[in-house]
Amino acid sequence: MLDVIRAAGTISRVGLINATGFTGATISTVVRKLIDEGLVVETGRAESTGGKRRVLLQLNHSSRYAVGVHLDHAGITYVLTNLGGSVVARISRAGAGTAEPQTVVGRMAAEVKGLIDSVGIDHKRVLGLGLVSPGPLSTSTGMGLTPPAMRKWEDFPLNQALEQATSLPVVLDNDATAAALGEHWSGGIGGTAISAALYMGTGIGAGLIINGITYRGGSGNAGEIGHICVDANGPECWCGARGCVEVLAGPAAVVAAARADAALAGSAGLTGRSRSVSSDFAAVSRAARRGEPSALAILERSARYIAVAARTLANIMDLEVLVLTGPSFAIAGWVYLPVVRDELDRTFFSRAAHNVDVRLSRSAATASAIGGAALVLQSELVPLHEGLRLPDNLADSEPAALPASGA
Amino acid sequence: MLDVIRAAGTISRVGLINATGFTGATISTVVRKLIDEGLVVETGRAESTGGKRRVLLQLNHSSRYAVGVHLDHAGITYVLTNLGGSVVARISRAGAGTAEPQTVVGRMAAEVKGLIDSVGIDHKRVLGLGLVSPGPLSTSTGMGLTPPAMRKWEDFPLNQALEQATSLPVVLDNDATAAALGEHWSGGIGGTAISAALYMGTGIGAGLIINGITYRGGSGNAGEIGHICVDANGPECWCGARGCVEVLAGPAAVVAAARADAALAGSAGLTGRSRSVSSDFAAVSRAARRGEPSALAILERSARYIAVAARTLANIMDLEVLVLTGPSFAIAGWVYLPVVRDELDRTFFSRAAHNVDVRLSRSAATASAIGGAALVLQSELVPLHEGLRLPDNLADSEPAALPASGA
DNA sequence: ACGCTTTGTCCGACGAACGAACTAAGACGA
DNA sequence: TCGTCTTAGTTCGTTCGTCGGACAAAGCGT
Numbered sequence: 001m002l003d004v005i006r007a008a009g010t011i012s013r014v015g016l017i018n019a020t021g022f023t024g025a026t027i028s029t030v031v032r033k034l035i036d037e038g039l040v041v042e043t044g045r046a047e048s049t050g051g052k053r054r055v056l057l058q059l060n061h062s063s064r065y066a067v068g069v070h071l072d073h074a075g076i077t078y079v080l081t082n083l084g085g086s087v088v089a090r091i092s093r094a095g096a097g098t099a100e101p102q103t104v105v106g107r108m109a110a111e112v113k114g115l116i117d118s119v120g121i122d123h124k125r126v127l128g129l130g131l132v133s134p135g136p137l138s139t140s141t142g143m144g145l146t147p148p149a150m151r152k153w154e155d156f157p158l159n160q161a162l163e164q165a166t167s168l169p170v171v172l173d174n175d176a177t178a179a180a181l182g183e184h185w186s187g188g189i190g191g192t193a194i195s196a197a198l199y200m201g202t203g204i205g206a207g208l209i210i211n212g213i214t215y216r217g218g219s220g221n222a223g224e225i226g227h228i229c230v231d232a233n234g235p236e237c238w239c240g241a242r243g244c245v246e247v248l249a250g251p252a253a254v255v256a257a258a259r260a261d262a263a264l265a266g267s268a269g270l271t272g273r274s275r276s277v278s279s280d281f282a283a284v285s286r287a288a289r290r291g292e293p294s295a296l297a298i299l300e301r302s303a304r305y306i307a308v309a310a311r312t313l314a315n316i317m318d319l320e321v322l323v324l325t326g327p328s329f330a331i332a333g334w335v336y337l338p339v340v341r342d343e344l345d346r347t348f349f350s351r352a353a354h355n356v357d358v359r360l361s362r363s364a365a366t367a368s369a370i371g372g373a374a375l376v377l378q379s380e381l382v383p384l385h386e387g388l389r390l391p392d393n394l395a396d397s398e399p400a401a402l403p404a405s406g407a
Numbered sequence: 408m409l410d411v412i413r414a415a416g417t418i419s420r421v422g423l424i425n426a427t428g429f430t431g432a433t434i435s436t437v438v439r440k441l442i443d444e445g446l447v448v449e450t451g452r453a454e455s456t457g458g459k460r461r462v463l464l465q466l467n468h469s470s471r472y473a474v475g476v477h478l479d480h481a482g483i484t485y486v487l488t489n490l491g492g493s494v495v496a497r498i499s500r501a502g503a504g505t506a507e508p509q510t511v512v513g514r515m516a517a518e519v520k521g522l523i524d525s526v527g528i529d530h531k532r533v534l535g536l537g538l539v540s541p542g543p544l545s546t547s548t549g550m551g552l553t554p555p556a557m558r559k560w561e562d563f564p565l566n567q568a569l570e571q572a573t574s575l576p577v578v579l580d581n582d583a584t585a586a587a588l589g590e591h592w593s594g595g596i597g598g599t600a601i602s603a604a605l606y607m608g609t610g611i612g613a614g615l616i617i618n619g620i621t622y623r624g625g626s627g628n629a630g631e632i633g634h635i636c637v638d639a640n641g642p643e644c645w646c647g648a649r650g651c652v653e654v655l656a657g658p659a660a661v662v663a664a665a666r667a668d669a670a671l672a673g674s675a676g677l678t679g680r681s682r683s684v685s686s687d688f689a690a691v692s693r694a695a696r697r698g699e700p701s702a703l704a705i706l707e708r709s710a711r712y713i714a715v716a717a718r719t720l721a722n723i724m725d726l727e728v729l730v731l732t733g734p735s736f737a738i739a740g741w742v743y744l745p746v747v748r749d750e751l752d753r754t755f756f757s758r759a760a761h762n763v764d765v766r767l768s769r770s771a772a773t774a775s776a777i778g779g780a781a782l783v784l785q786s787e788l789v790p791l792h793e794g795l796r797l798p799d800n801l802a803d804s805e806p807a808a809l810p811a812s813g814a
Numbered sequence: 815a816c817g818c819t820t821t822g823t824c825c826g827a828c829g830a831a832c833g834a835a836c837t838a839a840g841a842c843g844a
Numbered sequence: 845t846c847g848t849c850t851t852a853g854t855t856c857g858t859t860c861g862t863c864g865g866a867c868a869a870a871g872c873g874t
Contacts, residue, residue, distance in 0.1 A: 051851025217725020318624020347648035458820025
């Protein structure tokens, strides 16, 4: 319901009837409740269509807020967004480093509080906190971040601790999924049924949105597009396969290629230290923009592989919208966007039926943090049955059946 | 609900409570209704768990039936299945050829009637007819088969005509999706949330099942796995891209490679006529089984590409089950199965969390026709809100907004 | 035989959605 | 200017699915 209003931007009750299939009676009561809660406001009248003029409705963007926190190697980004997904306040801090989990949680809670207070918003209007971190995470019970070199956090009940420290509901997800949802809420994707976000940070992932809800797959690891094969005889990847996009075209590969080119490495001022892939990637992009052909060539080679992966994703999911987002696309999206767009225009399988709308996120650098906030908006405002059913914890062990003894 | 009973095979009311999350009260009333309708029967008692013994429930397989029709170049296959998805009767006939659509519809209706009568089942117990055909079809309105060389059928309202001629509800879908649903109903996949069927006929496609319902994508063309790229520098495909699996590893590619090997072409008795790809593919498989190394090598090369495509699919969707099905796997599945299974065991990205269960369909040759019947079972017995929401026909054109004039 | 546990049903309550009748507000012709 | 027509939106009473809680049935253990 709210999702339909959000998608339309501005819509009348009659519009909602047509869009949702509900009766006028139902729409009437639901809309009144939303207006009473302050989530929706009437903002004017439409032209007459022969009778009474329609009253137009919009989300009341400043009625609720959500906090998004992106926890990454590089640092922690905090954003506060309104109901429309627009960023109201933002701060960045250094990463967690080697501090104790409990200490870090305390720091985060203090910074979230400061963020909200800095714009003078009543804490009661903040719906919750969306925590986003890269890589596979086990939402199941307890929650632990399992990526390498964060052993301290394993089995640490981060969401519960953070819920207590901030007294806000906490939800969490991975960066790509969050970014996709963020685009869905704030990126003007509108009411598209099937969209995806290609997220490129240090690795490459994709977040999938089906009918307005996130698709997570069997174990929450859907969208692992970084390990799509684009060359069956390509180099080995740490994942065990050959020719993965990430190895051939990820930021690390781009930086490695640039470092191997001595002339380029010098002129672009690459650090050569293996830890600062992201800053070297930015340096390569700057060199390309300055017009250095070797830098541009390296990026375009990467873009062509990414484009092939994008096509694969689009063909499998029958995508309608694809958004490029994440830090790396924030830096070098200008190279990737035309290549991906061209590839899909030429080779998307169902292009006769519809094209894939390829876009560059308008806020690629903070997409994940915004997505964290969107995660909250989604979970608090969109009831579950409007989208996909919860995964049933099917068929508990049934005691052994006896040979049928009764009727 | 019925889907849960089907998935479990045999389950008690208490089991249903745990599996669905509903209350005992609700389960009680729903189950009574199902028993009254004859869809479910009580079939015995379970061991005691300390108190009263549970009454076990099962689908009443012979209470309802469904017809599946697979329309293909090669011919038309008709199956009649029971509620469990088991085939009760089956016939095959020559293809439509060049006859007029109206004539073909009449013939099909007569053959369906004969099929039902041949096993003496009351027509009232037949829920409907699922029509399956290869390639993209426009379910929207009117429905027309658009594949090449069937122009006569374009804009012909096939489902309506068939509904009238058979007085059965008709649903339709493409072969891969239908096959996936067929495996879900009859293949003992159980309650897996995310499964896919790799369908190899003349081309290669995949059908996707998410939480028991089919996923069709933005325009009904999801699962176009034949045009996944496995070699960015590979040969061109008719779809416009390079290195598609279909070109490198599809049956046509296998047959072409075999024909190019003069020794093999002779010993395997290949026809060399470009029209009989499927019979030549079968001949290659027979040769491989006889132990001819060149034939086996060709098939295994194909299998390795298919396996890579399967991994890509599994990584993107985070699959739990993958079934190999369709005529080509019916013939040569014994080569493909171990290769695909091995690839996913070694390189599936989330293998730490769970493996992908790779299987060969037990009825690969008739999978699509069975799937057509499953399509009917699904549409008649599983209410929509249990799965994905209907695509909203969102936001009808709103009359232009005036500058806000009211509050 | 008596309690205790587990399974399954019955009943009243509640909320979501609907159909139909009704009011509100504008267009349009006589 | 006044009725009539059309479209927008509300109110009321009903249906239906689900829940909570009380209760009956069937088995176990001592």
